[in-house]
Amino acid sequence: MISVDDVSVIVTQKRIKHCYIKVDRENGNVCVSVPIGWNVKAVEELVRSKASWIKRKQTAVSDRVLNRKFEFNNGELHQVWGSEVPLINTSNSGRRGVKRSQYALVINAPAESSLDTREKLLTAWYAQEVKSAALVLVDKWEPVLGVKAGRLSAQKMKSKWGSCNIQNGNIRLNSELAKFPKGALEHVIVHELVHLLEPSHGKRFYSLMDEFLPNRKALKALTG
Numbered sequence: 001m002i003s004v005d006d007v008s009v010i011v012t013q014k015r016i017k018h019c020y021i022k023v024d025r026e027n028g029n030v031c032v033s034v035p036i037g038w039n040v041k042a043v044e045e046l047v048r049s050k051a052s053w054i055k056r057k058q059t060a061v062s063d064r065v066l067n068r069k070f071e072f073n074n075g076e077l078h079q080v081w082g083s084e085v086p087l088i089n090t091s092n093s094g095r096r097g098v099k100r101s102q103y104a105l106v107i108n109a110p111a112e113s114s115l116d117t118r119e120k121l122l123t124a125w126y127a128q129e130v131k132s133a134a135l136v137l138v139d140k141w142e143p144v145l146g147v148k149a150g151r152l153s154a155q156k157m158k159s160k161w162g163s164c165n166i167q168n169g170n171i172r173l174n175s176e177l178a179k180f181p182k183g184a185l186e187h188v189i190v191h192e193l194v195h196l197l198e199p200s201h202g203k204r205f206y207s208l209m210d211e212f213l214p215n216r217k218a219l220k221a222l223t224g
């Protein structure tokens with residue numbers, strides 16, 4: 001992985017003559033294939049010349065992730081932390097809800113459950129995923145920033161990835177973050193924690209962000 005301006009690039013060596021670039025349609029990762037014995041300048045040039053195309057592709061990936069309509073059929077692919085995972089419906093006597101097995105997302109609900117019910121169960125599961133991942137990340141970042149967060153919560157939100165109440169340090173997170181690579185959640189967590197040092201989005205805020213998360217723009221790009 002190398003960084004070109006604000007873009008993280010996964011570089012793979014192949015027996016080819018020229019560099020090729022693509023944006024992964026599942027997760028928005030920028031991948032460049034290079035000839036054996038590649039030089040970093042060629043990759044930098046290629047990525048820079050394609051900067052606006054990359055941005056467009058990544059926005060399209062995030063739009064697709066957020067606005068897909070689901071039918072909740074067996075085998076339908078759903079995004080989990082930047083990968084596509086097939087869905088399996090079951091209806092046993094166990095607790096209603098979603099579990100992640102090694103290869104699938106298993107929804108347990110009565111067979112006659114509506115699409116809406118299944119969607120709600122999945123949203124609740126995404127929220128739980130975001131919350132448990134966020135707890136780990138908050139533990140990691142609190143000592144680095146020298147701040148203390150309050151209560152963490154996650155729910156589906158339309159227009160925000162997160163918010164922070166600077167009076168009590170409570171952080172609210174968008175459950176949709178569980179669809180994107182974990183770096184996107186980490187970016188939101190650091191953003192909200194930095195608000196405990198600097199409430200506004202002024203110059204000081206972004207210089208703190210740069211200090212703590214030098215690749216912040218690449219992480220932000222994951223959600224388009």
Ligand SMILES: [Zn+2]
Binds near residue numbers: 191195201
């Ligand atoms: Zn903010």
